[in-house]
Amino acid sequence: MSALEGRTDEAVEAAVEVEIPAAAESGESEAREQKVTWGELFFDVVWVFAVTQLATSLAYSHGPGGAAKTLLLIVPLWWCWVGATVLGNTAGEAVDTPKVRFTLFALAGCGLVMAVGIPRAFQSGGHGGALLFALAYVVLRSLLWASLRSRPAFRGNGWNPFTCALAVAGPLFLLGAVLEGPGRVAAWSAAAAVEIGGWVLLSGKLDKVRFETSHLPERFGLFLIIALGETVMAVGTQASDHPITASRLVVLGIGFVMIVALWWTYFHYGAPAARHSLETDPKQSRIVREIFTYCHASYVTAIICIAVGLKKAMAHPMDAPSGTPALLLAPGVALFLLTFCYSRWQMFGAAGALRFWFAVAAIVLACCAPLLPAVVVAGLVVVLLGVLNAVEAWNVETGRPIPLMRMPRLLRRA
Structure with missing residues (x-):
């Protein structure tokens, strides 16, 4: 309510x-009040590049289907950014410690690799861009899961939207990366649905988390x-x-x-x-x-x-x-x-x-x-x-x- x-x-x-x-x-x-740190702003620089990659790919997409596939990639990129933001928010003053800073830098590196893979993510005749995107996503999600589970707000709260993304959406992105055409679209659409739906189905797991x-x-x-x-x-x-x-x-x-x-x-x-x-x-x-x-x-x-x-x-x-x-x-x-x-x-x-x-x-x-x-x-x-x-x-x-x-x-x- x-x-x-x-x-x-x-x-x-x-x-x-x-x-x-x-x-x-x-x-x-x-x-x-908790303020945004320089480390978080640096993390965002990578997502500037990701947004540029998305806009460029969308501008040169062919037909509604091509546009829809590009827009589909917004989901994993956005939910990864949200996860990193929740990490920074729940870390409190610790967000400016070397440990959390290096975690953010590692997450940013994974985001950079994902962004590089955007133009060829749905390209036929090769798995380079798709596999790059999927592997970077799984590594990012793994780092995020490991970092969040150590935070007091998430202790004893093992199965939450972030765990679901790693355990369910991650394998679906990897599966889609080795498939072609409609198979990749179907697998990645299912992964995106898990990202989106996980926050509804498992939202109760976050009820006790206090956000700044x-x-x-x-x-x-x-x-x-x-x-x-x-x-x-x-x-x-x-x-x-x-x-x-x-x-x-x-x-x-x-x-x-x-x-x-x-x-x-x-x-x-x-x-x-x-x-x-x-x-x-x-x-x-x-x-x-x-x-x-x-x-x-x-x-x-x-x-x-x-x-x-x-x-x-x-x-x-x-x-x-x-x-x-x-x-x-x-x-x-x-x-x-x-x-x-x-x-x-x-x-x-x-x-x-x-x-x-x-x-x-x-x-x-x-x-x-x-x-x-x-x-x-x-x-x-x-x-x-x-x-x-x-x-x-x-x-x-x-x-x-x-x-x-x-x-x-x-x-x-x-």
């Missing part, structure tokens, strides 16, 4: 509207910055690789404004709300699972799709988008906004109606995209995000009620 379960509708509405806890505003307990409430939101927010940084790189490198024209300059400007709008959509209201829920919900493991693990995986996937869509728009600004990668811009924005609806429903029992209807508008735009020049599609996406942020800010600044969509209690997750 959520911390807001059982409160009045007015209390729920106030929580959704303000989304900033009083304790955070007053700086209460600031001295005890300032460190975790900061870590996940930093990964959103990594994804947004990839969007900047995608637009900027594509612009520098082509002759400068008026239409490309327009797309460059639109792309930058879009990235700012995405940043604002998440960090102005979404990030404080997530931290507030982690601080106040009596079942922290549910917030870590639903809001930080699942929702942020969706945010990252959406931003990667947006980056690829902008990259293609920069290459051919006056042409109508064609091919799956070029058509990902508006669907990526729709996914981004719909994820906020799900997260607020999980946190407060009510989703923001504005974000839902603007997501619907983005879906309609996605359906019309093949009929419009890419620069027009990008421009309309910016208008959608800009109007959404402006209306939300106006509602909050003027004290107007936030339009809400309440879901039946029966659908609430436990």
